[in-house]
Amino acid sequence: xxxxxxxxxxxxxxxxxxxxxxxxxxxxxxxxxxxxxxxxxxxxxxxxxxxxxxxxxxxxxxxxxxxxxxxxxxxxxxxxxxxxxxxxxxxxxxxxxxxxxxxxxxxxxxxxxxxxxxxxxxxxxxxxxxxxxxxxxxxxxxxxxxxxxxxxxxxxxxxxxxxxxxxxxxxxxxxxxxxxxxxxxxxxxxxxxxxxxxxxxxxxxxxxxxxxxxxxxxxxxxxxxxxxxxxxxxxxxxxxxxxxx
Amino acid sequence: xxxxxxxxxxxxxxxxxxxxxxxxxxxxxxxxxxxxxxxxxxxxxxxxxxxxxxxxxxxxxxxxxxxxxxxxxxxxxxxxxxxxxxxxxxxxxxxxxxxxxxxxxxxxxxxxxxxxxxxxxxxxxxxxxxxxxxxxxxxxxxxxxxxxxxxxxxxxxxxxxxxxxxxxxxxxxxxxxxxxxxxxxxxxxxxxxxxxxxxxxxxxxxxxxxxxxxxxxxxxxxxxxxxxxxxxxxxxxxxxxxxxxxxxxxxxxxxxxxxxxxxxxxxxxxxxxxxxxx
Numbered sequence: 001x002x003x004x005x006x007x008x009x010x011x012x013x014x015x016x017x018x019x020x021x022x023x024x025x026x027x028x029x030x031x032x033x034x035x036x037x038x039x040x041x042x043x044x045x046x047x048x049x050x051x052x053x054x055x056x057x058x059x060x061x062x063x064x065x066x067x068x069x070x071x072x073x074x075x076x077x078x079x080x081x082x083x084x085x086x087x088x089x090x091x092x093x094x095x096x097x098x099x100x101x102x103x104x105x106x107x108x109x110x111x112x113x114x115x116x117x118x119x120x121x122x123x124x125x126x127x128x129x130x131x132x133x134x135x136x137x138x139x140x141x142x143x144x145x146x147x148x149x150x151x152x153x154x155x156x157x158x159x160x161x162x163x164x165x166x167x168x169x170x171x172x173x174x175x176x177x178x179x180x181x182x183x184x185x186x187x188x189x190x191x192x193x194x195x196x197x198x199x200x201x202x203x204x205x206x207x208x209x210x211x212x213x214x215x216x217x218x219x220x221x222x223x224x225x226x227x228x229x230x231x232x233x234x235x236x237x238x239x240x241x242x243x244x245x
Numbered sequence: 246x247x248x249x250x251x252x253x254x255x256x257x258x259x260x261x262x263x264x265x266x267x268x269x270x271x272x273x274x275x276x277x278x279x280x281x282x283x284x285x286x287x288x289x290x291x292x293x294x295x296x297x298x299x300x301x302x303x304x305x306x307x308x309x310x311x312x313x314x315x316x317x318x319x320x321x322x323x324x325x326x327x328x329x330x331x332x333x334x335x336x337x338x339x340x341x342x343x344x345x346x347x348x349x350x351x352x353x354x355x356x357x358x359x360x361x362x363x364x365x366x367x368x369x370x371x372x373x374x375x376x377x378x379x380x381x382x383x384x385x386x387x388x389x390x391x392x393x394x395x396x397x398x399x400x401x402x403x404x405x406x407x408x409x410x411x412x413x414x415x416x417x418x419x420x421x422x423x424x425x426x427x428x429x430x431x432x433x434x435x436x437x438x439x440x441x442x443x444x445x446x447x448x449x450x451x452x453x454x455x456x457x458x459x460x461x462x463x464x465x466x467x468x469x470x471x472x473x474x475x476x477x478x479x480x481x482x483x484x485x486x487x488x489x490x491x492x493x494x495x496x497x498x499x500x501x502x503x504x505x506x507x508x509x510x511x512x513x514x515x516x517x518x519x520x521x522x523x
Contacts, residue, residue, distance in 0.1 A: 018284040020492075024288055088323050164446060177313045186405060187282040187311070190275035194430035195405035195491050200410035 008194030012197065019188040020209055028213070032172045034098070034180060038105040039163060043112025050117035055143070059190035064114070076172050079104040084176045092128035109166050116162060120155035121147060160225040165220050171214075185210040187235050267306040268462065270296050271326035273314035275405055276295030278426050278486040279332040282311070283495040286464045291426075291486040294498075294517070295349060296452070298478060298510045316379055318342045324455040328462060333422065334448040344458050346466040354384050355428035357421040358441045359413065364420070366442030371419030374419035375399045377409035382450055384422040392451040406431070411439065413497070424448075428489050433490075473510070483512035485521040497521040 053064045071079070085101035087093040095103070124147050132142035174183035189206040192198045272293060273281045279289035286310045300307045307328070312320055314331065321329040322342035330403045332353070356366050356376075370376065370391065378385035380402045388400045402416060403409040411432055412418040423431070425443055430437050454462045473479045485494060499521030505513035 015284060021283065021284055028389070037312070068480075085319055089327070094325055122315065175313055176316065177311060179311060183311070183313075186275055190405060190407055191277060191281050191283065191491070194277045194408060194434045196434050200407040200414065200431070201433040203407045203411055 011053070015192070015195070015198070016205065016209075019192070023181060023184045023188060023213070025117060026179060027114075027181040030178060030180040031167075031170050031217075034102060034105070034165075034173060034178070035167050037102050038109050038166060038170075040163075041106030041114045042109025042166070045106065046113025046117055049110065049114035052112065053118050054121050068111040068114055071108045072115075075104070076108060076169055076215065077175060077177055079108060080172060080176060097173070097176045097178045099114065101170070101176060101178050105166065105169060105173075108169075111161065112162055112165075113159070116155050116158045117151065119138060119158070120151040123154055124201070125140050125149045153229075153234065155227060156229045156232070160222055160229075163225065168214060181210055181213060265304065265306045267308055268300075268327035268460070269325075269473070270307045270309045270328045270330050271312040271317055271321050272309055272329070272331045273317055274309075274311045274430045275332050276332055276427060276515040277430050277491055278489075278494070280330070281282050282490075284499075286413065287495075287498065291350070291482060292332055292450075292452075294482055294486075294505075294514075295470070295473065295479070297330070297505060298455070298473055298482070299466060301505060301510050302472050303465045303469045303506055305465070318453070321453055322456055324459065327460055328466070329453040329455065332450055334452060336383065336386075337443065339453070342456065343453040344456055344463060345451035346463055348420065348451050348468060349470055350447045351449040352424045352426070352446075352447050352450060354387060354422050354444045354448075356441045356444065357410070357413065357428050357431060358409035358419065359416075360437055361440045362419065364441065364481065366444075368442060370398050371396050371418045373399075374392045375401050375402055375417075376425065377401045377412060377421045378420040379403055379406055379409070382423075383446065384424070384508045387444065387446065388422060427490060457518040462479070476511050478510050481518035484516070484518040486520070489521045493523065494521045 032042070036077045049067060050059050056064070074082075080101055083095060086095060087095065087100075128141055128146050128150065132146045134141070137145065164169045170180055171182035174182055177183070183204050189203040191203045192206065194199040269425075270293075272288070272290075274280045274282050274288050274290070276290075278290060279292045280288065283286050288311070293309055295353045296309070298306055309328060311328075312326065312329075312331070316519075317329055317331055318339055320326060321344065329343065332350075332352075333339065333345075335348060339345070356369065358364055358369055362369075364372070364374070368374075370388075376388050376398055378388060378400065383404055385400060387397060391398055392400060401409070401412070403412075405423070406427065408425060409418060413421050414435065414437060420441065421428075421431075422444075428440055432440050452466050454460070454466075470479075473482075486495065494517075497517050500520055501513050501516035504516055
């Protein structure tokens with residue numbers, strides 16, 4: 001009879017391992033897809049908005065300001081529910097859950113990213129543009145050849161922050177039944193809660209495992225972006241007031 | 246021209262004959278023994294297997310998808326999924342959003358307590374204690390009803406049951422109210438919990454479809470349910486899922502599902518009941 005401690009431990013480890021495997025195989029792809037999709041969408045939107053805010057005509061600038069205030073001011077869950085349930089009930093537009101989450105999160109990330117890029121563009125010293133014009137470059141060329149490369153490098157650190165943030169925001173999509181990491185974890189621990197030998201206390205272990213996976217993903221992403229930052233670093237380049245250690 | 250027409254006709258014919266109608270079934274698969282996901286991701290449970298058996302009997306295919314409990318009635322109500330099978334009690338409030346099938350299960354609420362708490366079902370529900378329940382469930386509604394009548398009890402709502410059970414174990418709650426089969430499963434899994442008693446709410450579970458039943462599914466479901474009972478397979482499914490060890494049922498299901506895929510509902514249910522009760 002399987003009553004010895006070590007045998008039970010074996011069964012326990014196997015079950016936990018299976019849960020972990022299931023979370024990674026079924027939940028992780030959706031989390032990664034959602035993160036990459038929304039970051040890319042946010043990037044496209046963000047650069048567009050940032051540009052318009054810095055170089056556009058006044059009415060366009062107002063529109064952009066309105067957009068970013070709106071999408072930074074609404075809680076993520078509410079935004080996702082609006083696209084999922086709100087559109088469906090009020091306008092009869094039924095988007096698949098993954099798509100609603102993607103759109104809502106991409107719009108929101110676009111708002112945050114636009115502020116990152118706007119800040120980066122505006123923190124390039126005025127002198128740079130003046131020097132470019134003095135050298136005979138047109139405004140457009142000055143922006144493309146002088147301002148943007150610098151703005152890009154300046155935006156990597158805060159952008160890394162945004163990446164870390166949106167990766168965790170994807171877990172909110174579990175509320176509309178997107179089968180990503182967090183939702184997969186709930187399937188695991190609700191099952192363990194009623195298995196003799198386990199029980200509801202194992203919820204904590206499953207949640208810690210999920211937290212670990214998110215941690216690893218965040219760390220990996222940050223490391224990759226840090227690598228990028230170092231590769232693109234221009235020795236001796238600094239904005240006014242920044243101390244290079 | 247004639248050949249083109251013939252080709253199109255044949256393709257169309259095969260398409261109609263080959264593709265059985267497939268319906269999406271929405272289920273909150275976090276609630277053993279009615280619906281849950283096993284360790285390899287198979288979705289099983291009493292509700293889900295009744296759905297599968299009815300599908301075989303009535304001649305259509307189903308695709309079971311995990312949905313979140315809190316919005317499942319909204320989602321099925323507007324037709325995101327064709328059928329909902331999620332241990333849902335038939336209530337007037339829910340009837341406003343969805344249409345229910347004939348009842349397929351009668352359930353009561355059980356009250357789970359710590360074995361060493363010295364409470365019984367009367368004292369825990371009236372002595373100023375805190376009772377936990379899942380949001381949007383009839384258990385929560387029941388306790389809220391008590392509070393509205395002036396009974397001295399507090400309700401604490403949770404998104405999922407294991408979270409309330411954890412609080413019960415560590416003393417933040419004094420009781421958890423949940424349908425009987427699921428409560429039994431919890432009590433069996435944890436030695437420190439027992440069922441204080443059962444409240445005879447006589448709730449009826451029903452499958453549900455979009456309001457107005459646009460796809461005409463309710464007659465199929467009701468007819469299939471009747472057939473299932475007549476064949477004796479219904480009783481076997483009850484035997485397999487209620488009061489049995491979850492891991493045994495999972496193993497039994499994996500061993501028996503081939504029979505259902507081959508179209509034999511009776512053999513599947515019998516095999517499941519047999520192996521789950523060994």
